[in-house]
Amino acid sequence: MADALDTEWAVRWMRETARVVAENRVLLINLDRVIGDADHGENLDRGFTAVVAKLDSSEAPETPAAVLKLVAMTLMSTVGGAAGPLYGTAFLRAATSLGDAAEIDPNAAAAMIRAARDGIVARGKAEIGDKTMVDAWTPATESAETAAQAGATAPEVLTAAANAAHAGAGATEPLIARKGRASYLGERSAGHQDPGAVSTAFILQAAAETARELFA
Amino acid sequence: MADALDTEWAVRWMRETARVVAENRVLLINLDRVIGDADHGENLDRGFTAVVAKLDSSEAPETPAAVLKLVAMTLMSTVGGAAGPLYGTAFLRAATSLGDAAEIDPNAAAAMIRAARDGIVARGKAEIGDKTMVDAWTPATESAETAAQAGATAPEVLTAAANAAHAGAGATEPLIARKGRASYLGERSAGHQDPGAVSTAFILQAAAETARELFA
Amino acid sequence: MKKLINDPRAVVNESVEGFGIAHADLVTVHPDPLFITRKDAPVQGKVGLVSGGGSGHEPLHAGFVGRGMLDAAVPGAVFTSPTPDQIIPATTAVNGGAGVLHIVKNYTGDVLNFETAAEMAEAEGVAVRSVLVNDDVAVEDSLYTAGRRGVGGTVFVERIAGAAAERGDDLDGVTAVAQRVVDSVRSMGVALAACTVPHAGVPSFDLAEDEIEIGIGIHGEPGRHRIAMEDADGITQRLLDPIVADLSLTSGDRTIVMVNGMGGTPASELYIMFRKVAQLLDGLSVTIERSLVGNYITALEMQGASLTILRVDQEMLELWDSPVHTAALRWGA
Amino acid sequence: MKKLINDPRAVVNESVEGFGIAHADLVTVHPDPLFITRKDAPVQGKVGLVSGGGSGHEPLHAGFVGRGMLDAAVPGAVFTSPTPDQIIPATTAVNGGAGVLHIVKNYTGDVLNFETAAEMAEAEGVAVRSVLVNDDVAVEDSLYTAGRRGVGGTVFVERIAGAAAERGDDLDGVTAVAQRVVDSVRSMGVALAACTVPHAGVPSFDLAEDEIEIGIGIHGEPGRHRIAMEDADGITQRLLDPIVADLSLTSGDRTIVMVNGMGGTPASELYIMFRKVAQLLDGLSVTIERSLVGNYITALEMQGASLTILRVDQEMLELWDSPVHTAALRWGA
Ligand SMILES: Nc1ncnc2c1ncn2[C@@H]1O[C@H](COP(=O)(O)OP(=O)(O)O)[C@@H](O)[C@H]1O
Ligand SMILES: Nc1ncnc2c1ncn2[C@@H]1O[C@H](COP(=O)(O)OP(=O)(O)O)[C@@H](O)[C@H]1O
Numbered sequence A, B: 001m002a003d004a005l006d007t008e009w010a011v012r013w014m015r016e017t018a019r020v021v022a023e024n025r026v027l028l029i030n031l032d033r034v035i036g037d038a039d040h041g042e043n044l045d046r047g048f049t050a051v052v053a054k055l056d057s058s059e060a061p062e063t064p065a066a067v068l069k070l071v072a073m074t075l076m077s078t079v080g081g082a083a084g085p086l087y088g089t090a091f092l093r094a095a096t097s098l099g100d101a102a103e104i105d106p107n108a109a110a111a112m113i114r115a116a117r118d119g120i121v122a123r124g125k126a127e128i129g130d131k132t133m134v135d136a137w138t139p140a141t142e143s144a145e146t147a148a149q150a151g152a153t154a155p156e157v158l159t160a161a162a163n164a165a166h167a168g169a170g171a172t173e174p175l176i177a178r179k180g181r182a183s184y185l186g187e188r189s190a191g192h193q194d195p196g197a198v199s200t201a202f203i204l205q206a207a208a209e210t211a212r213e214l215f216a
Numbered sequence C, D: 001m002k003k004l005i006n007d008p009r010a011v012v013n014e015s016v017e018g019f020g021i022a023h024a025d026l027v028t029v030h031p032d033p034l035f036i037t038r039k040d041a042p043v044q045g046k047v048g049l050v051s052g053g054g055s056g057h058e059p060l061h062a063g064f065v066g067r068g069m070l071d072a073a074v075p076g077a078v079f080t081s082p083t084p085d086q087i088i089p090a091t092t093a094v095n096g097g098a099g100v101l102h103i104v105k106n107y108t109g110d111v112l113n114f115e116t117a118a119e120m121a122e123a124e125g126v127a128v129r130s131v132l133v134n135d136d137v138a139v140e141d142s143l144y145t146a147g148r149r150g151v152g153g154t155v156f157v158e159r160i161a162g163a164a165a166e167r168g169d170d171l172d173g174v175t176a177v178a179q180r181v182v183d184s185v186r187s188m189g190v191a192l193a194a195c196t197v198p199h200a201g202v203p204s205f206d207l208a209e210d211e212i213e214i215g216i217g218i219h220g221e222p223g224r225h226r227i228a229m230e231d232a233d234g235i236t237q238r239l240l241d242p243i244v245a246d247l248s249l250t251s252g253d254r255t256i257v258m259v260n261g262m263g264g265t266p267a268s269e270l271y272i273m274f275r276k277v278a279q280l281l282d283g284l285s286v287t288i289e290r291s292l293v294g295n296y297i298t299a300l301e302m303q304g305a306s307l308t309i310l311r312v313d314q315e316m317l318e319l320w321d322s323p324v325h326t327a328a329l330r331w332g333a
């Protein structure tokens, strides 16, 4: 199937995520510093560095789902904090949604994003507008689904998701946090983007870019 | 006897010392901060404030020696640190040297300063050049004795002492301390005046000024 | 940033290693995954107590591992809750057959990671209960928020639940005592200066020479509001008032009081605050039965302090007084 | 300057007052002139131990008043040794008929004030001996200088001499043990940032972001030299080497090690240093028999640490291990 995403893509996605997270480590730390505890970038960098090490050292996973499951387990056991279990759950649910398919078609891509998003909501109980990563995942899910329904390719679905996630992350700036660490600041949390929403946008952007590159 | 110093002078001397020390409290703290522990001005201010309170509350002492003895006891019990016992001893020895005389003639004034200086040396074992208050008291003693021998008045004797003390304090600047707290800095103690030498100069200056005023 | 550290990423491992050497008579350090257990764990027939959280709050939690307090501490990265793969083996390692209580400070990360670990430890056959410490009155509590943070009250929960476990209470009993402490303890903190997270390298927030942050937590986060600097008595009153109100402390109440340093505050200042707390509570005819003044739950080298008050009944007091032997708290043993 | 204080001139009085309330079971605070005695002083037939010095080094000395350690502590103003009129009544108050030992840190002020007090207490019929603690290897010692400062070693002298007194040793015996500790203990310190004396209001010295002071004392004074910032392992080596050299520590020697925080250093950093000390001493086949890691003798909120090593024999070790019950050090009681 043309433009379908395979195991190789999943591996590239994760390596690219690791690169982008490392590159933006300080940015994410600083976002978290002003309304949180200054560790989000460090946590994700530690986690995705471990993911890459795991990918380098283990046998190549056989399906996209196997890749995402490996990522889920690695993040769960190396990230800690709020982001560890949330992203861990997200990747685990995403893996489950893919089953043992060898390739990911546009609808599967959208379903994967929804599964990730629903996993985060199930674990974290945040609603849209609470100034969390959910504010990036939710519009990403909706845009991905709209794109898939409109007949977009898988890379296009992911691109739609990434763009929406970026917009969603930007839109967290004026919000007053009601979940996570930023909620302790009350009104003082307004005026800054949520670090988890921003990292979500980076992750989905890595998905879109690696997908586009693979079919360029 | 013209120009002889009496009990009233001794009281004025101490009140003026208290005023000058209070005025130079921060200066003395700062001198002590760079090569010591930042308390000399605070210590002396506490001590001389207590001296004034004592003079205000107790019956007027009957002799100059009684004034100086009251000062000695008050400094000893309120100043602490190195300066407390050293100045305490100085004023005690000075008092002793005056006996129960009602007035202090030029020779007695010089003898009083020597007694104070010898008391400090006996307690602190510092030699000239060790960068301590001894470096102010020693030239003060010598100048006072020279002036007295040359027939100076008591105010003139004290003025000679004060001037020499100021010069002596200034001359401590290049020295490397061998006694007191500044000695811990080794060569780093050079380049700063010794706080105790400077406070000595203030005390003797107060003596000279009050003496001069009384006979102006 | 100047710190007595080597690689910022090795801070937790190296410091726990040093802790293990210094307190080899009390604890065993399990290096990978990292957790600390009391030397004689598992104590057969005794409920095991496990707590943990981000590092940077020392002596919490490792300093409270030992007889009469925790069986295991699970340190995460600095200010980052630990992961389930640390919490699970810590939990099974201290299960003496009577089950394990997780003492969890109320932060999303701690809650989620302990939740996962509890689930998986249960799956391995360990009976696990949890209590959530949420004593910080600086934080608004509502159904729609993350709720109050767990701060100083944690020390009280660990001590008193630890005593109940040592006494032989069963899992439900220990859990009930722990919950009773949670329900009766409140805290509030102040910062004069921020701390610097090693991997971040810059202070968590900036305060002018004449400003302080009221209502800070223990993670270098800014507080609820910023006010002009005040004297110790005024600040103490600001910390005490919301606690008294929230606990509805009234004449005749008995308390244990902790004046806690955030890491960079001289003991003398903590005692000046304690003096004022004693005066104010005395004015309310509230009794201070016991007290702790010192660094018990810190935020690296933050300058500031927190006040924690536990309303006690006779049983809690007796549990408090029973022997405890840990690196940071010790009496009767 | 931001501090949790009220009037800078009331710091010592208010903090000691708070200390007295918090530890009312252990100590009695005598307010005017100010000194602190153990609750049950004078202990009949026991040698009394008195120490004191400038305030700002808490928990030293008041935190070490109690069974197995000091009978009285005499606090001066911040960084200013106390006056004879405080030391004399403290001395007579703890004389149980067996005489009193003054433990004096070697500073001109402390020496002179304790000297005067001892003379006057003797005149009142109390047998008084003194030991001078001078353990700081950063300071050059010669006949013509004020000699070495007394720093961390003081804690060891107070503990071990306190144990000897509790054991029933007579005045000469306790003095001899104290002197033995003085002869066998050495220290060295480092500062990353200065402290601010309350009445001065500005930091004692300025250090650039990449500089540290080696060989500092406990009074906010600058050190012997300033070097570029290094990692914890490197700094630890710099503190350890001169101590090892001065004590001529060799294979088979037994020690008690203290890694002490200066007031503003997180516990985690102290444990990182302790880890390195343990590695280095292990490399020399020198044994660490016991250790203290924490804030025991501070310089207000100074950021930094000091290392103290005592070479012990079996008797000192047994005295060390005997029961002690003070606010800051407690075991076996
Ligand atoms: N309840 C929640 N639901 C969804 N996301 C959350 C929740 N709580 C926190 N987050 C996300 O986690 C991010 C913080 O992650 P991180 O800094 O790694 O963990 P911690 O807050 O434990 O330090 C926040 O920016 C937010 O996006
Ligand atoms: N051995 C000594 N002999 C003479 N003067 C001394 C001696 N030691 C210290 N001083 C004087 O004492 C001064 C310091 O006094 P102060 O700061 O009040 O006491 P401390 O050094 O105990 O903090 C020094 O500047 C010095 O002039």
Ligand SMILES: [Mg+2]
Pocket (backbone or CB within 6 Å): A032, A036, A037, A038, A039, A040, A081, A181
């Ligand atoms: Mg964070």
Ligand SMILES: [Mg+2]
Pocket (backbone or CB within 6 Å): B032, B036, B037, B038, B039, B040, B081, B181
């Ligand atoms: Mg001084």
Ligand SMILES: [Mg+2]
Pocket (backbone or CB within 6 Å): A037, A039, A081, A082, C054, C079, C080, C081, C109
């Ligand atoms: Mg965190």
Ligand SMILES: [Mg+2]
Pocket (backbone or CB within 6 Å): B037, B039, B081, B082, D054, D079, D080, D081, D109
């Ligand atoms: Mg001094």
